[in-house]
Amino acid sequence: TIINNATPGQNIITVIKTGKYKLIPIVTVIFGTVCSACWCAYGFFIKDWMMYTPNGIGLLLNIVQIVVYTINYRKYKDKVWDDENTPTANPEEGFIDQINSEEEVKKEEEQIDEP
Numbered sequence: 001t002i003i004n005n006a007t008p009g010q011n012i013i014t015v016i017k018t019g020k021y022k023l024i025p026i027v028t029v030i031f032g033t034v035c036s037a038c039w040c041a042y043g044f045f046i047k048d049w050m051m052y053t054p055n056g057i058g059l060l061l062n063i064v065q066i067v068v069y070t071i072n073y074r075k076y077k078d079k080v081w082d083d084e085n086t087p088t089a090n091p092e093e094g095f096i097d098q099i100n101s102e103e104e105v106k107k108e109e110e111q112i113d114e115p
Contacts, residue, residue: 002054002061004032009065021072024065033062 011023036059043052 002057004058006058006061009061012065012068015068015072019072019076021069021076024069026066026069029062029065029069033059033066036062 009024009029015021015023036055040052040055040059043049043055
């Protein structure tokens with residue numbers, strides 16, 4: 001149970017460093033949280049520590065993954081990812097940067113053309 005719930009979280013460090021929240025399979029994590037919560041509650045109900053201990057650990061691991069996903073989603077949801085998987089400006093800002101760079105090129109060409 002612990003391995004099953006911790007496996008999607010192996011990319012947590014990468015997500016924290018790069019902000020690429022899509023590395024976390026959020027649907028799997030959500031359903032894993034629900035499953036672990038149910039089995040953990042059942043373990044407490046029948047007072048079986050062999051059932052609620054691994055499922056409680058799995059529940060905590062899944063909650064950590066959801067928190068990391070939520071924080072990075074809010075922080076980077078408007079970002080566009082480049083080829084190196086790092087966030088860049090949103091599309092509008094990228095377009096403005098492109099226009100500015102074309103204007104700079106025209107200015108440089110005018111300066112070269114002047115004797």
